[in-house]
Amino acid sequence: xxxxxxxxxxxxxxxxxxxxxxxxxxxxxxxxxxxxxxxxxxxxxxxxxxxxxxxxxxxxxxxxxxxxxxxxxxxxxxxxxxxxxxxxxxxxxxxxxxxxxxxxxxxxxxxxxx
Numbered sequence: 567x568x569x570x571x572x573x574x575x576x577x578x579x580x581x582x583x584x585x586x587x588x589x590x591x592x593x594x595x596x597x598x599x600x601x602x603x604x605x606x607x608x609x610x611x612x613x614x615x616x617x618x619x620x621x622x623x624x625x626x627x628x629x630x631x632x633x634x635x636x637x638x639x640x641x642x643x644x645x646x647x648x649x650x651x652x653x654x655x656x657x658x659x660x661x662x663x664x665x666x667x668x669x670x671x672x673x674x675x676x677x678x679x680x
Contacts, residue, residue, distance in 0.1 A: 570630040571631045574627065575626070576625065582614065583623055589673070592670065608629060613625065627680075637667065637668060638666070638669050
C-alpha cells in the first residue's frame, strides 16, 4: 500500500478562516476540484493565524489525495471466516457486498478561496 500524497496550500485571507475549517475540514470533494476527480481529495485541516490584530490571517489548507477514492466498500465476514452468499436475503445481513460506504461527508470545494 502506498501512502497518500499530502498537499498544503497557503493564502492570506482578510477574514478569520475558522468558518472555512468548520465547513470543509474532514470532508471530501463532491465534484472535480483542481483537476482531481470527485471523492479523491480529503480536506484534513484549515488553520490560520493573525499577527496584525485580525486584519489578515495567514492560512494553511491541507489536503490528502487518494487517486482511487475516499469511499470505502463494505465486506461482511461470517463467523466461519467466509463471506456470505451474495444471493442470501436474510434480513440480519443488511450489508451487501460491494456497496460503497461513505465514511466522509462530501461537499463542493468551490467555496474555498482558490
